[in-house]
Amino acid sequence: MAKQSCCHKKKLRRGLWSPEEDDKLMNHIAKYGHGCWSSVPKLAGLERCGKSCRLRWINYLRPDLKRGTFSQDEEDLIIHLHSMLGNKWSQIAAQLPGRTDNEVKNFWNSYIKKKLRERGIDPTTHKPLADSTTTATAGSGDRRVAMSTTVSCRAVFSDGAELIPTTTTTASAQAPPPPLVEPTIPPLVDGLKMPLEYWSTAPSSLSGYHQALSLQQQATAFDMDALSHCGGPPAVAVPSACRSSTLTSMAGLSPGGAEQCTNVAGGANLPWLELAHNNGVVGVDHYAGALDELRWADYFDGAFHAAAATQQGQCMYDGGSGGNAADDAVQFVDVHSLSNWC
DNA sequence: AATACAATCAACCGCATCTCC
DNA sequence: TGGAGATGCGGTTGATTGTAT
Numbered sequence: 001m002a003k004q005s006c007c008h009k010k011k012l013r014r015g016l017w018s019p020e021e022d023d024k025l026m027n028h029i030a031k032y033g034h035g036c037w038s039s040v041p042k043l044a045g046l047e048r049c050g051k052s053c054r055l056r057w058i059n060y061l062r063p064d065l066k067r068g069t070f071s072q073d074e075e076d077l078i079i080h081l082h083s084m085l086g087n088k089w090s091q092i093a094a095q096l097p098g099r100t101d102n103e104v105k106n107f108w109n110s111y112i113k114k115k116l117r118e119r120g121i122d123p124t125t126h127k128p129l130a131d132s133t134t135t136a137t138a139g140s141g142d143r144r145v146a147m148s149t150t151v152s153c154r155a156v157f158s159d160g161a162e163l164i165p166t167t168t169t170t171a172s173a174q175a176p177p178p179p180l181v182e183p184t185i186p187p188l189v190d191g192l193k194m195p196l197e198y199w200s201t202a203p204s205s206l207s208g209y210h211q212a213l214s215l216q217q218q219a220t221a222f223d224m225d226a227l228s229h230c231g232g233p234p235a236v237a238v239p240s241a242c243r244s245s246t247l248t249s250m251a252g253l254s255p256g257g258a259e260q261c262t263n264v265a266g267g268a269n270l271p272w273l274e275l276a277h278n279n280g281v282v283g284v285d286h287y288a289g290a291l292d293e294l295r296w297a298d299y300f301d302g303a304f305h306a307a308a309a310t311q312q313g314q315c316m317y318d319g320g321s322g323g324n325a326a327d328d329a330v331q332f333v334d335v336h337s338l339s340n341w342c
Numbered sequence: 343a344a345t346a347c348a349a350t351c352a353a354c355c356g357c358a359t360c361t362c363c
Numbered sequence: 364t365g366g367a368g369a370t371g372c373g374g375t376t377g378a379t380t381g382t383a384t
Contacts, residue, residue, distance in 0.1 A: 106351050
């Protein structure tokens, strides 16, 4: 007989989460942090296993989730990271602020995989389909990785590995990048996340990269690590969007409150839950039952941009890509650090 | 309008790894 | 050092939604 899951064993609730369950989980984590996940269901009054709570939080309730469709830049980045890392979804997602491994994985399986096949590229090997049986034999000592020209950039990893663009002549379909030698490349250095704009700068030079890097160094990136220390307010509260309609009981939060999305002091476990409303700090209890149709995306889209612009006195990243400042704002968020809250 | 099929995505499962005792 | 529990990850499933016929 097959081994049953923990939820089965304990006769816990399974399946889709109700708004009430989401509220309970949200409120609990807002007040106390998740702590030990296995104790969360009990403390939050949920008939779920800790694993399920964790998953729900990471993939859906977490405030920094971007959601929405993937941009072309993100798609390119996923493809190239996948060519390097394989199905290391968590590592790939770590380079995509606001995206979860589950989301990236689904996107890959439902869209990119198919698209690559249509282009005649084996999504597993990233080689032309006719060629896909040959084995990659890149030198193991060389951590520099050539990339196709559809992505023109260079990324430097914490161990010195680099992604370097090739020349501008070859289309990726004809000359796909060689698979990476080493299967596991650590995430970019903390605080040195590559802005997505960087991946789409002009292919003929690295000026975009350098500009991005320079601006990045200037910018005060949202330090999610700060959130890991209860009571340590971040310089800027930069939750990204989440489309969950179940996160909507955030009374008092409105798009117009973006200007209030700023340095929130006060020792709250989750500063982002204290985004001010009418200059007042809104407590968790205050959210219940209100604004059920307000979605995280509705609130946060633009909130961060405005906050960044107004609080930083500059756009975090406004050069090189030609877009307007708001559209080009970059979020440097280490999504994984969120799991360390309290 | 009804049905079938395809696409999407939230959630589950099981295994690997980590941490603590 | 080994065992137990907690956590993280990747693969897979199945419900829902969208589209074609």
